[in-house]
Amino acid sequence: MPSLSDAALDQLFRKAQTHRAWDDRKIPDETLRQIADLAKMAPTNGNSSPGRFVFVVSQAAKERLRPHLDEYNVHRTMTAPATVIVAHDMEFYEKLDFLAPHSKDARSWFTDTPETIARTAFQGSTLQGAYIIxxxxxxxxxxxxxxGFDHEGVDRTFFPDGTIKSNFLINLGYGIPEQLRPRAPRFAFEEFCRIE
Known part of the structure; x- marks a missing residue:
């Protein structure tokens, strides 16, 4: 498999930053579907795929989200063309007959303790949220x-059946570069990695 170009690596990592201000371009629904279709192809533990995602786009849905946002996140979220609620299904293991047909005992890998279920669900949705990014x-x-939001409030509002739990939010859109903060420092390799 060939390496990505420097321009692609810049777009994905080196020049990409967290945006907080957006221009007014809308994101087509087809693009949101493409995002999900790309992200779903990346790995999770045993292909468990516990992530569940709500693309909050309509004004009505934004207003349902608004009261659960911390004050400093209201403007940046309400002006974003889309906000993804990254969540996880605490009953993800019920889909393993479909997701892991190669193993007849896949369900048992995850259901030995409530802690295993919770850890797998949270880790998987965190990974899948990063894939969405x-x-x-x-x-x-x-x-x-x-x-920076009220998880219980978001869960009550968007996942009332109680089996899906919110993890984090991702605002999506076309950022305004002039309003970016200077990039914060990053560690040198030796400060956060080692090779053994």
């Missing part, structure tokens, strides 16, 4: 991932 960037969008 990379897929969006690959399609020319900017991203603004964030915490």
């Amino acid at each position: 990379m897929a969006a960037r690959s399609l020319g969008l900017d991203c603004g991932p964030m915490g």
